[in-house]
Amino acid sequence: MTRETPQRHAPLRPATEAPRASSALLTDRYELTMIDAALRDGTASRPCVFELFGRRLPGARRFGVVAGTGRLLQELRDFRFGDDELRYLRDHRVVSADTVAFLEDYRFRGTIRGYREGELYFPGSPILTVEGGFAEAVVLETLALSILNHDSAVANAAARMSIAAGDRPLAEMGSRRAAERSAVAAARAAYIAGFGATSNLEAGRIWGIPTMGTAAHAWTLLHDTEEQAFRSQIDALGVDTTLLIDTYDIREGVATAIRVAGTALGGVRIDSGDLPTVAAEVRAQLDELGATNTRITVTSDLDEFAIAALAASPVDAYGVGTSVVTGSGAPTAGMVYKLVARQGGDGGWVSVAKASADKSSKGGRKAAFRTLDRGTATSELIAVSDGFEKIHTAAAHPDARALQVTLVDRGEPDASFEGPAGVDAARAHHALVREELPVKGLALSRSEPALPTVYIDA
Amino acid sequence: MTRETPQRHAPLRPATEAPRASSALLTDRYELTMIDAALRDGTASRPCVFELFGRRLPGARRFGVVAGTGRLLQELRDFRFGDDELRYLRDHRVVSADTVAFLEDYRFRGTIRGYREGELYFPGSPILTVEGGFAEAVVLETLALSILNHDSAVANAAARMSIAAGDRPLAEMGSRRAAERSAVAAARAAYIAGFGATSNLEAGRIWGIPTMGTAAHAWTLLHDTEEQAFRSQIDALGVDTTLLIDTYDIREGVATAIRVAGTALGGVRIDSGDLPTVAAEVRAQLDELGATNTRITVTSDLDEFAIAALAASPVDAYGVGTSVVTGSGAPTAGMVYKLVARQGGDGGWVSVAKASADKSSKGGRKAAFRTLDRGTATSELIAVSDGFEKIHTAAAHPDARALQVTLVDRGEPDASFEGPAGVDAARAHHALVREELPVKGLALSRSEPALPTVYIDA
Known part of the structure; x- marks a missing residue:
């Protein structure tokens, strides 16, 4: 590893030109089973709001780092049930013929708003809000969680290492301690959270990350x-x-x-x-x-x-392997994907939440803001509402930053979050927002989150 | 999750018909840098023996489980530097023009012997022995370790859960807590080590694993x-x-x-x-x-x-998520890939090993046997030799099982270890060899390996 070897260039062509496999079956079977039953009882197109969030921070850390969003948008483009996928579902009778027909035409036509990649998050932060018919939105659960849970776990560990390293350069070299494709995602997540280079050549090719070795x-x-x-x-x-x-x-x-x-x-x-x-x-x-x-x-x-x-x-420099790609003791961010609101029979919105022991969630669509005092973050302010129209006028705190942006608009991912440019933007955003952390947010010890999550009624 | 839903069918077509991406850049940059230097100084084709092994068992467990071998053989078929990969290496000056030309023609033409997938392993077990010219063999390091380290970590955790569950069925449902493609590999590894089903549909389609949910x-x-x-x-x-x-x-x-x-x-x-x-x-x-x-x-x-x-x-049944896909506290098996022998200037073989503190390794090509006493394993017997011809006559223990098979013969993977049939064979082999463990091997506590590793000179 030398200073001269890291090289930074934009890839010559978008990664999407590489052969792309369908991502549609990277999905738990019960998502399709529920679609099957919903198509039968008429609830498949009922308007729903799902939320992806973490109940707590992994490893009792001070903050979380959102990573994977740009990858999710790209995989969403490939989330189509092709001939191979449909044949498997039909021949193995996973779902009915009606459901196979539904999936054949499937593409996500809903809207996803959420935190920018590289943003910090705290317990309850509405990292993604997925809005669409029940069937089209529920089926994204597994893929969205797989990507966000893995990449955010790596980014979180990487951010802590980057804080510990100060101005000394950090390189990620853990590919051999992660599954072969996760290694590429891990290199990407570590780079977003402050690492300067990776040993992984595919991460260089696909995401434009400087490589070394x-x-x-x-x-x-x-x-x-x-x-x-x-x-x-x-x-x-x-x-x-x-x-x-x-x-x-x-x-x-x-x-x-x-x-x-x-x-x-x-x-x-x-x-x-x-x-x-x-x-x-x-x-x-x-x-x-x-x-x-x-x-x-x-x-x-x-x-x-x-x-x-x-x-x-x-x-003068650090190379980090196993611990960064495995989340340094917290290999998954532990985020969940929950139905938080749906339309009722009368067309009005109903907040919903389960009441299971230790796993209760907070119903309702949410808007999130980070309140600041002279540039230092003071709270994660979450406005809860059943009515979408009310929420954006709520929580008009004089010194608050709105945390959610539109990532997918009626089925169309915002390309600015994808590819190497999306990675660069996420890395820059992360560096910026980490500066807002209060000093206690930089501590490595296990403790409370650096910011309190404050809920208000909209 | 119900008893009726798990379905077991051979996939209708080999997974290799799906669009396959090159695996060649799932590689640390320094492998190619070394090839660059070796082509220049004439050592690139020097006959070498690399060994993949674990110095210790992850989490102070009693045994390890080899998993990922079938996936490695499949990825080895795709380990070719195509136009996209070569263009990246050339345009970013990762290696010289001579090395680009070498990689353009590259395919592995050497031999890989190793433990069957599903086999148990212990500290020092020669899980894979890769033989070929320096350049062609060193370049497989990252990919081989990525796959084996991930899949074996999951299989090891899964085997312990399978022991704890006894006759009750176990299903893997951790896809959402693993990166999206690792989740498919994790489902496969858990199935090999004793789980009965997975929630992951792609694992059903590609590997023929029963799905549920x-x-x-x-x-x-x-x-x-x-x-x-x-x-x-x-x-x-x-x-x-x-x-x-x-x-x-x-x-x-x-x-x-x-x-x-x-x-x-x-x-x-x-x-x-x-x-x-x-x-x-x-x-x-x-x-x-x-x-x-x-x-x-x-x-x-x-x-x-x-x-x-x-x-x-x-x-009546267990569904396991996070802990199995993250190796239950040991998310990587920590295996390494080391040069253990090479030809010297006189054409004779030289055992080599580094002497680094805490990371020393044992030079020389190895043959491995599991000694048994009335069906119960008693040791991992490893015969060390510089001479390939000597080793197979060594350690002719009357009641010992030879642990190594030929996986790749002069560049050609043995197809019987690949695809769904390979998974079935690995699962069956694992069930068989786990029966050989002494009773203390079934304990869940942290302790010494269930078998001692015994080295003998051949």
Whole structure:
């Protein structure tokens, strides 16, 4: 990993030109079973409002980070039941012939409003509000939750690591510890939440994320001596590359590196040992040898706590693997997708909510605002109403930022949230709104959310 | 979730007919950087042996379960650098023009031997042995680890849950708590390790796994009354369906269910509350009402410990979500991919291993056997040798089972391990080998592996 390798370019063509598989069966069977029954009893097109939200923050953290929205919009374009999908449903009698016919014509024609990607969220924040007929809206539950729960879990962990790292660059290199396609999504989510680069090439190709990486231990082991390995790497990548110096003995590795590369060596990478001790020793040795500008990158089992513990060590950059792609102890954001309002028989709206123990939810369509006091966030203000028209005039707090935007308008995703441009916008938005957090929001310890969620009647 | 819904059919066509994206860039950048340097210094085609193994078992568990092998073989067929991938690498100067030319012609022509999918593994077990030129073999590292680390983590958790559940059926329903494509892989891994069904329809379509599911809380909330919702569901799905009875008040829910369905109701599902208490109350109420054959399914935040704690409760089936798809606290199996042997300048084989603190590995090609005493496993016996020819005559223990099979022969995957048939074979193999575990291997507590890993010199 070197400073010279991260490269940032817009992809040459939109990712949608790649072969795209249908996303329609990335769905729990009961969604289709309910459509089946709803088509039969006449409730399939009953206007409904579903809400995607988290009851609590994963891992008792101070804030959540919304991620995955841009991916969801893209998968929504591919959420069509094609011949293969319909044949499976028909031949395995998952649903009736009438339902197969309904699904054949299906595309989502409703509206989705929600938080921007990169936005912070708190318990109860209405991250997505999906409005449409019951059948068309319920069927998006699994896909929406899969994407948001995974990507937000990674983004949340990444944001904490980014806070811990301060100004030092962070690279995501956890692909090997995540399923192969999740790894691409994880690289994307980490980048939105403050990482600067990824090792994952597909994330570079599809999402335009800077990629990095130079050599593994296998490179050294392939050669008869460490010196040969270093010499070959420098011949190929130049003296500004980063050499991995812990395959055998670290002190000898550093000496060999500088002997081969000279004091202009770009960097060394340490991937094992007690990092504060080792980093200090390596820095002292490099300085003694005159390689005062040679950077030190550390990459061994880091998480936000290990990064914070290295704040006073002479480390120039961090590479993070397992912990960021697995959400650092909270691999899912635990969001849910609930029916919160529907039209009644008289055409009026009815708020609905289940009353299950520990899993109760708050009915009604919601509008969300972040109140601010001289630039610092003070609360997550949620206005609850049965009537859509009333809600937008509610909560007209003088210093509040409205949190919801239209993501899908009568079936049409807003393309500005998709693709590499959507990723860039989300990353910029995240950096901006994280500045609004009160100081206690930056703490790594387990505790209460940094902002209270305040409900008001609209 | 009902007994009638799981359906088992072979898919009508091989999954490979679906649009397939290249898997070649699901790869860390440094793999290609190393190829770049190796092509330049002449080591790219140096014969090498890489090994994929776990240094320890995740979560201090008693055994690991190999999963993902069949998926890896399928992705290996798609591991080709197409126009899109090559254009990205060229335009972003990830590698040199010579390397682009090498990758254009790339396909893996080496040999992979390894453990069968569904097999148990222990620390140091040589789960995969990849043999080929340095460049062609090193480049598979990220993809192989991504797939095996994810799928094995899920399979391991699933196996423990399956042990805890005993003869009661287990269904996987965690799609919403896993990234959308990982969810399909997770359903597959859980099925291999003993689950009986999944909620994920794509897993049904692609891998032939039985699917299940009836209705969510949204179904009840959609209707004006719980009674209407139950009536509609029974009209559509028949009286043998499973009704979700905890949207409002459980006692009323059960009473309504039996009033609507009669005592022939297939089942009720409980998704909240203190399950041992609630299950006992619901069972008593059902019996009082005469619905003595109505089954109880529980689905609320179960893991292997919660399942074990319900062993004495009147529960008929379990649905497991978050915990199985996230590996129940160990979301990655933590396997690594290391160069263990290479040809030296004289054509002889050299064992290699790094010496990094806490991350040392054991060089040399390995052959693995499970020793048995009257059908019960006693050790993981690993014969280490530099010479391939010596190793197969080694460790000729009278009562030992050889653990490695050829998965890819000179570039050609063995199709019998792929597709739905591969899944069935893996599930059957897992059931068989789990029977060999000593009793202590069935414990859920954190401890030592159930078998010692014993190394012998060949």
